[in-house]
Amino acid sequence: MTNTFHAIFDASVKKPIELSERYASLTDVSGAENQQQTNDVFTEKWDKYAATDELEKFYAFQRDWYLKLYGFDSEAALATHLGKCRIIVDAGCGLGYKAAWFARLAPGAVVVGIDYSGAAKQASELFGELDNLFFLQGDIAKTPFKDGAVDYVSCDQVIMHTESPEATFAELSRITASAGQFACYFYAKKALPRELLDDYFRMHCKEVTSEQLWEMSEQLTELGKRLSELTVNIDVPEIPLLGIKGGEMDIQRFVYWNFLKCFWNEELGKDTSIVTNFDWYSPSNARRFSEDEVRRIVADNGMKAATFHSEEAAYSGRFAHSTVPD
Numbered sequence: 480m481t482n483t484f485h486a487i488f489d490a491s492v493k494k495p496i497e498l499s500e501r502y503a504s505l506t507d508v509s510g511a512e513n514q515q516q517t518n519d520v521f522t523e524k525w526d527k528y529a530a531t532d533e534l535e536k537f538y539a540f541q542r543d544w545y546l547k548l549y550g551f552d553s554e555a556a557l558a559t560h561l562g563k564c565r566i567i568v569d570a571g572c573g574l575g576y577k578a579a580w581f582a583r584l585a586p587g588a589v590v591v592g593i594d595y596s597g598a599a600k601q602a603s604e605l606f607g608e609l610d611n612l613f614f615l616q617g618d619i620a621k622t623p624f625k626d627g628a629v630d631y632v633s634c635d636q637v638i639m640h641t642e643s644p645e646a647t648f649a650e651l652s653r654i655t656a657s658a659g660q661f662a663c664y665f666y667a668k669k670a671l672p673r674e675l676l677d678d679y680f681r682m683h684c685k686e687v688t689s690e691q692l693w694e695m696s697e698q699l700t701e702l703g704k705r706l707s708e709l710t711v712n713i714d715v716p717e718i719p720l721l722g723i724k725g726g727e728m729d730i731q732r733f734v735y736w737n738f739l740k741c742f743w744n745e746e747l748g749k750d751t752s753i754v755t756n757f758d759w760y761s762p763s764n765a766r767r768f769s770e771d772e773v774r775r776i777v778a779d780n781g782m783k784a785a786t787f788h789s790e791e792a793a794y795s796g797r798f799a800h801s802t803v804p805d
């Protein structure tokens with residue numbers, strides 16, 4: 480089987496890629512300052528997070544959320560979909576746990592995880608036992624794949640961190656097969672005070688040391704925890720001009736959605752909460768989108784939504800060049 484997997488991989492790329500243990504580094508640095516800063520902080524995030532004992536809980540939470548984001552009724556439904564694929568790409572795979580999940584669910588397909596950070600190499604070491612799983616370190620806005628070579632492209636929680644999300648979407652749409660699907664997630668725009676603070680902070684995060692960013696992430700986590708522990712609900716009046724939604728909500732959620740990301744989740748644990756806050760405030764590339772903007776990007780690439788999901792934090796869906804059955 481191993482030779483078959485290599486043959487499928489070789490046939491999907493424009494130029495031969497020399498692999499070492501199913502891993503290759505395509506580029507080392509990005510010419511764009513913001514992208515390079517984004518890569519550096521993600522390398523650091525994954526390095527630190529790989530050592531926590533909260534990983535398995537986080538992975539389980541992410542797998543459940545993935546099914547919801549992309550309209551799969553169950554893991555079995557995802558397995559059925561992936562089982563029809565010859566080649567699957569996990570674009571922006573981080574530590575590779577979703578790529579590994581896909582590779583286990585579709586043992587006959589080749590799965591390629593790509594990440595611009597050092598996590599791609601770590602992923603290839605963590606999941607080396609799966610012989611249908613390949614990893615590349617490189618830019619998902621410039622992939623090595625031929626037009627239409629990939630049956631399922633997954634770009635989960637990544638596109639807004641790339642230098643130009645529009646160009647990245649176009650590239651991932653280019654490699655999606657005519658009868659394939661491209662699953663993509665976009666951060667949603669939030670209330671005006673939160674957007675203004677997020678944008679302001681992002682302009683300055685390059686001037687802050689990574690120690691300071693970790694320290695701030697811990698402080699934000701502590702704030703989220705203390706607000707949650709109040710267990711106070713408030714009945715918020717709707718303030719449409721500021722994008723503040725009305726209704727009964729917990730005080731931590733009210734601050735979180737409208738003013739400041741101070742993530743805290745007791746069940747996922749402290750390390751995961753700190754990393755989630757770091758993940759938000761440290762990368763200089765982190766665009767947010769309105770639903771109209773997402774739908775325009777999809778349409779500009781001649782794609783249609785096979786599924787579309789929206790929630791407070793994000794828009795996500797599976798997009799296709801043609802309307803294809805699930």
Ligand SMILES: C[S@@+](CC[C@H](N)C(=O)[O-])C[C@H]1O[C@@H](n2cnc3c(N)ncnc32)[C@H](O)[C@@H]1O
Pocket residue numbers: 514517518521522541570571572573574577593594595596598617618619620634635636637640641642758
């Ligand atoms: C929030 S993490 C999500 C990781 C993974 N998809 C998951 O769901 O856990 C974003 C990832 O996107 C990667 N990334 C950002 N820009 C990229 C680019 N231009 N090319 C490849 N990966 C990129 C980062 O290195 C980081 O690992």
